[in-house]
Amino acid sequence: MASPARGAALSRLFRLSRQVWVRAAAFTAIAVIVALAAGVIGTIIPFELVIDLGQNSVDSILQILATAMLTATTFSITAMVTAYSSATTTATPRSTQLLITDPTSQNALSTFVGAFVFSLVGIIALSTGYYTEQGRTILFVGTLAVVAFIVVTLLRWIAHLARFGRMADVIDRVEEAATASLVAYAQTPTLRAQRLVDMPVTAVPVWAESVGYVAHIDIAALDRAAREGDIRILVATPPGSIADRTRPLAYLSRHGGSRQDELQDAARRAFRLASHRDYEQDPRLGVIALTEIGSRALSPATNDPGTAIEVIAALQRVFTRSLEIEADDRVEFAHVSVAPPRLADLVADAFRPIARDGAALLEVQIRLQKCLAALAAAAPEHRRLFADTAADAVRRARSQMDAGDRRTLRRTAAAVWQAPPRP
Secondary structure, three states, X not given: OOOOOOOHHHHHHHHHHOOHXXXXXXXXXXXXXXXXXXXXXXXXXXXXXXXOOOOOHHHHHHHHHHHHHHHHHHHHHHHHHHHHHHHHHHOOHHHHHHHHOOHHHHHHHHHHHHHHHHHHXXXXXXXXXXXXXXXXXXXXXXXXXXXXXXXXXXXXXXXXXXXXXXXXXXXXXXXXXXXXXXXXXXXXXXXXEEEOOOOOOOOEEEOOOOOEEEEEEOHHHHHHHHHHHOOOEEEOOOOOOEEEOOEOOEEEOOOOHHHHHHHHHHHHHOEEEEOOOOOOOOOOXXXXXXXXXXXXXXXXXXXXXXXXXXXXXXXXXXXXXXHOOOOOOOOOXXXXXXXXXXXXXXXXXXXXXXXXXXXXXXXXXXXXHHHHHHHHHHOHHHHHHHHHHHHHHHHHHHOOOOHHHHHHHHHHHHHHHHOOOOO
16 A cells, blocks of 8 residues: 555556556557558568468357356456455455455456457457458467467456455455554554644634544645645645534634635645545554454354454554554644644454453453453553553453353453563
8 A cells, every 4th residue: 555645646547547447448449450450561571471261260269258258257356356345245345345446356357348349349350351361460469469368367366256255355454454454553643743732712713614534645736736825734634524513624824814614625625525434544443343253253243253363363463563664753744734643543443342242251251352462562652541441341341241250350450460471
């Protein structure tokens, strides 16, 4: 994941590159160019390149390829939709956008669509006499190359389908997204702006024109507008928060005079609102999605504590990795102030739902205590936060477990929290 402080244009390009139709359109354009280029190359090469081909051999191969690729495309779309539905039902709907942007499935689908278009263009061009004898030979060689590429892609796709959309695959994808987001914010917690300390009483609010989640903030655009207006812009709604009539997007440090409306419009344009939360700049969404998987696994209908324990382990890896990062406090956008996400909020998002929904399960509570103790050892400066979270989990479990499980949990918690940390 790129830096969360990237501009709006780079953010749009990043999101566009992850759309399946963009990759499919690119492969289709390449296929058309390759199919038509064979006829052009055949007329301009200075030497003779002709292979004695059977009657209509190229046309027959292309027709077989077109039929096969149409079937493969239909199969791939069905497999992808099934994986999305399975992840939504068994894991969390927040994981679906990660599956949709999977590069292997997008490449497979795009390859099959591109090969289908290549075959159609080749068949049409052959029927119109577009190719010379050399052009037909070059088209034949190109078709063989396309077939080889299809075989490799199909083998990779079949191997990928063995785990695509399965629970372990979904957990790994959400963990990767959560780690990337938290590491990016650990490196630049204020998006290279000033740290927001307090809000001036004279600050002027900038309201959103519609209700939605803040998906991206163009900090550079905010800084340009603030410099031009000789003011400071204070971000009030960070990525992942919802902007409505009770919470403005930002504040202007003072009234902008005759340019007030212009400054407010410029600040408003720097915020991209969406109907759903996005992993790009939201450091809490990945953690929340992981926890939702664990909570669903602990529901009476699912009753899968093993998955919840896997989620706790994934959360431990995510927080351990982010806590090891040293923050870069360099300020590039001095006219903008941002409040960094609070570790206490992230920890509550991660562990409170699992502690609540797994309060009656001893194995889940023991793993949770070990995880929190390990995080406290990895970040001694935050030991009190993790210790309070562990104590809250024990309090929740006390009313749900029988006497024997409560004693076991107390002994385990005391042992893991008294163990000396490994140097």
